[in-house]
Amino acid sequence: MSKISDIIEIFIKELLEEDNELGVEIQRNELANHFNCAPSHINYVLTTRFTMDKGYLIESRRGGGGNIKILKLNIDKNTFVQILIDEIGENIGKMQAASMIDMLKDRNLVTERESFIMAAAISDRSINTPINIKNEVRANILKSMIITIFNHKGRK
Amino acid sequence: MSKISDIIEIFIKELLEEDNELGVEIQRNELANHFNCAPSHINYVLTTRFTMDKGYLIESRRGGGGNIKILKLNIDKNTFVQILIDEIGENIGKMQAASMIDMLKDRNLVTERESFIMAAAISDRSINTPINIKNEVRANILKSMIITIFNHKGRK
DNA sequence: CTCTTTGACTATCTTTGACTTTTAATTTTA
DNA sequence: TAAAATTAAAAGTCAAAGATAGTCAAAGAG
Incomplete structure (x- = not known):
């Protein structure tokens, strides 16, 4: 279906x-x-x-x-990162996180391989914590990775 | 039965x-x-x-x-990946995790940027869980990322 | 004791529909 | 005929119902 x-x-x-x-x-x-x-x-x-x-x-x-x-939209990177960080907030579900990563790849802000690494890091099965804090942990990891990416503008 | x-x-x-x-x-x-x-x-x-x-x-x-x-995933037993996975085991401290990531970079198995992303993902600050499970969560995330990388070896 | 099986409860995602709000188009009226 | 009132044509909101999957702990089996 x-x-x-x-x-x-x-x-x-x-x-x-x-x-x-x-x-x-x-x-x-x-x-x-x-x-x-x-x-x-x-x-x-x-x-x-x-x-x-x-x-x-x-x-x-x-x-x-x-x-x-x-x-x-075609907006500049810094604005974009800020939107992403705000959107992630204190917690984020796996679907939303995954589609955010897809979007980064679609926009060529990360390579395909990087997107896989990120997706692996925030997958539900990687984050083996008690269920009530999963989305918080995911949010932290994702924000951390995104900030890192945008702070190292060097070559992919 | x-x-x-x-x-x-x-x-x-x-x-x-x-x-x-x-x-x-x-x-x-x-x-x-x-x-x-x-x-x-x-x-x-x-x-x-x-x-x-x-x-x-x-x-x-x-x-x-x-x-x-x-x-x-196409992972052969007794390969390098398998050794890494075994070494990580059920839990891993941040120092050990960090040096494993460094090693991957030194061997050119991951780019510098990828190594930053990975490091960000498994940093103590990202993993905002109760202290007693931090190393377990870190282990899971790291294994997940490594497996992913080796599985997508072709396409960098 | 450890591994398996089960089920009650929870979490997440999708679909639907009743009700609301906004605005364009039309009609009425002064 | 121009403003005012009315009607109709959209789109928006929200919550309930439906459809899955996940978690956890207790009971069962070996």
């Missing part, structure tokens, strides 16, 4: 790649209709997959002719 | 051999159902038989459409 959320995510990302540069514009109801899901499902996908820490910006307008714009 | 755990273990290993390369994806409840055991039994098998040390990597997602992925 393929997850509709994932399918919608991929669909939007494909739109973004085709329509390079400025981002894409969608209509929530139309898209929901196309995938035969609840309109609010689109919001779910947007808020879980197209967040700022993954480098996206969402704008929207309600009312007749309203729409949702999804923009892929 | 052969142990159901053993049967499940063999079953999964067969799946892995068929489906060469990428690893297999299972659904916990489905598998539990198939073997008529408690779902948590699957976890038991995974955590006792498909550990990192044995060269397996487990990934999973909860929620609708959730699943468990089991990946077999």
